[in-house]
Amino acid sequence: MFDQITVAYVTALFLIFMGYVAGYLVGRLDIIYSALRRVCKAIQNSDGGHTPRAQVVGEPVSRPARAAHREESDFVVKPVVPVDINTSTFVTAISTTGMERSGAGELGKTTAVQDDIGASVSKLSQLKGK
Amino acid sequence: MAKGLDVGTSFIVLASDSLEPISYTSDDKAEFISYKDFRDAFYVIKPTTPVATKMIEKGLQGKVFVKDTDGAFILIGQDAIDKAIERNESAKRPMYRGVVSPKEKEAKRVLAFILKEVAGKATEENEKLVFCVPAQPVDQDDEDFDVGYHEDVVKAVLAEQGYQARAINEAEALCYSELANDDYTGIGLSWGAGMVNVCVMLNGEPTVLFSTTKSGDWIDRMAAVATGEEDSVVQAEKEHGEFTIGEPNENPVLAAVGAYYERLIDYTTKQLASALLNHKALPKFKEPLLIAFAGGTTRAKGFLQMFEKKLAENSFPLPIKEVRHANDPLHAVARGCLIAAKIL
Numbered sequence: 236m237f238d239q240i241t242v243a244y245v246t247a248l249f250l251i252f253m254g255y256v257a258g259y260l261v262g263r264l265d266i267i268y269s270a271l272r273r274v275c276k277a278i279q280n281s282d283g284g285h286t287p288r289a290q291v292v293g294e295p296v297s298r299p300a301r302a303a304h305r306e307e308s309d310f311v312v313k314p315v316v317p318v319d320i321n322t323s324t325f326v327t328a329i330s331t332t333g334m335e336r337s338g339a340g341e342l343g344k345t346t347a348v349q350d351d352i353g354a355s356v357s358k359l360s361q362l363k364g365k
Numbered sequence: 366m367a368k369g370l371d372v373g374t375s376f377i378v379l380a381s382d383s384l385e386p387i388s389y390t391s392d393d394k395a396e397f398i399s400y401k402d403f404r405d406a407f408y409v410i411k412p413t414t415p416v417a418t419k420m421i422e423k424g425l426q427g428k429v430f431v432k433d434t435d436g437a438f439i440l441i442g443q444d445a446i447d448k449a450i451e452r453n454e455s456a457k458r459p460m461y462r463g464v465v466s467p468k469e470k471e472a473k474r475v476l477a478f479i480l481k482e483v484a485g486k487a488t489e490e491n492e493k494l495v496f497c498v499p500a501q502p503v504d505q506d507d508e509d510f511d512v513g514y515h516e517d518v519v520k521a522v523l524a525e526q527g528y529q530a531r532a533i534n535e536a537e538a539l540c541y542s543e544l545a546n547d548d549y550t551g552i553g554l555s556w557g558a559g560m561v562n563v564c565v566m567l568n569g570e571p572t573v574l575f576s577t578t579k580s581g582d583w584i585d586r587m588a589a590v591a592t593g594e595e596d597s598v599v600q601a602e603k604e605h606g607e608f609t610i611g612e613p614n615e616n617p618v619l620a621a622v623g624a625y626y627e628r629l630i631d632y633t634t635k636q637l638a639s640a641l642l643n644h645k646a647l648p649k650f651k652e653p654l655l656i657a658f659a660g661g662t663t664r665a666k667g668f669l670q671m672f673e674k675k676l677a678e679n680s681f682p683l684p685i686k687e688v689r690h691a692n693d694p695l696h697a698v699a700r701g702c703l704i705a706a707k708i709l
Contacts, residue, residue, distance in 0.1 A: 330474070331474055331477050331478045331481065333433060333434035334431045334432075334433055334434075334439070334474065334478050335431065335432045335433075336429070336430075336431055336482075337425075337429070337430050337431065337432055338425070338426075338427065338428050338429040338430055339429075340429055342403055342429055342441065342442055342479075342482045342483065343377075343401045343402055343403035343404075343442065343482075343483055344401070344402050344403075345399060345400065345401045345402075346399070346400050346402075347383070347397045347398065347399045347400070348397065348398055348400070348693070349396065349397055350382075350396055350397065350398040350700070351396055352382060352396055352398060352700070352703065352704060352707075353396055354545070355541070355542070355545040355704050356704055356707045356708060358545055358549070359541060359545070359549060359569050359704060359708055360708050362548070362549055362568050362569035363569050363570075363708060
């Protein structure tokens with residue numbers, strides 16, 4: 236009925252068309268893949284796949300909000316560890332080895348004065364309750 | 366037995382008590398306080414040849430000095446200042462602004478040596494000794510000043526000598542010494558070489574403590590810059606020359622010293638008024654207060670009058686009953702430390 240040239244022509248057109256379709260599908264493979272995953276998840280979450288149509292429930296969540304939500308859920312309240320400053324003596328003995336004193340006599344000038352220091356001590360002791 | 370130690374930037378003073386008979390015929394004994402004053406300064410001479418070593422050693426005959434491991438001669442105390450002036454240089458200080466000097470490499474070792482010499486060994490095990498430390502300044506950033514390390518250095522040195530040492534604030538010690546007749550209520554100002562320390566005391570309890578970072582050394586420095594002299598020369602002129610604050614002087618060094626004294630008193634009273642105005646920890650005093658002051662810087666003529674004048678001019682926020690100079694301004698802090706050592 237058809238001659239060989241017509242058959243070859245139609246076959247060629249079909250192959251070209253299929254090539255376009257295949258190319259389009261390959262280009263949209265990521266979208267197709269994610270759509271298929273969503274459908275599969277929805278089927279899994281529904282009652283054994285008997286629901287006539289897969290449905291994503293819940294409000295759509297934008298990407299930043301999702302990230303924030305994840306950060307929030309990742310945040311763990313850690314117990315506060317008090318950091319104490321060591322107030323005990325940390326300076327070790329300062330060596331004066333090698334410092335050899337020369338020359339006689341006392342360093343400094345000594346004086347003595349009569350002083351009723353006992354009265355001051357007594358008064359302050361009373362105030363401090365000691 | 367107990368001892369009080371005023372570890373100052375310019376002087377280290379040890380106070381210890383002793384009982385001595387009133388007369389040869391009486392058994393009654395009077396209370397005496399013995400003070401040992403030591404000029405807190407050192408001067409290093411480094412000989413370059415063995416001949417120079419011998420010559421220097423000969424020249425230092427009759428003086429107390431220290432021979433160090435590197436062959437250097439370290440003069441300490443008043444001799445250090447005298448030698449520095451002789452060579453037209455400045456003596457070094459193991460302390461700066463009330464704490465161990467970060468400027469001098471040898472500061473810690475020299476200070477340790479001086480403290481060991483002045484305090485000596487404890488007369489009994491764990492003898493109580495109270496020494497003074499400065500307060501946090503109100504006119505300088507916190508990061509630039511810390512008392513903790515200085516306190517530990519002094520404690521470590523004194524512990525080695527067998528003392529159970531404890532630190533109190535310098536102005537608090539002054540209040541213990543000077544406010545006995547006023548129920549230990551009032552304000553104490555200790556004008557040292559490096560700083561002015563302030564304590565507001567109520568019934569023996571310090572309520573406000575702070576310091577300012579300009580004092581006697583600042584006067585020396587500024588007068589030295591103004592006249593082109595060394596700090597040591599200015600210090601010597603200041604301590605031995607005749608001048609009155611607020612009055613003109615023919616000697617250019619003393620004229621500069623007098624001028625900077627007035628500026629220092631003005632600055633300190635302004636800081637004092639500013640720090641105490643609306644201070645949260647300041648008690649509500651029922652009666653006018655006594656202000657007691659002491660320290661080597663206050664020995665200049667006309668200090669009391671200028672201080673009173675500047676307190677009034679700079680609107681001191683509390684009513685004042687009296688401004689009183691300590692009887693013994695050089696020893697008042699050490700005496701207060703001794704009183705504290707007997708109680709604390």
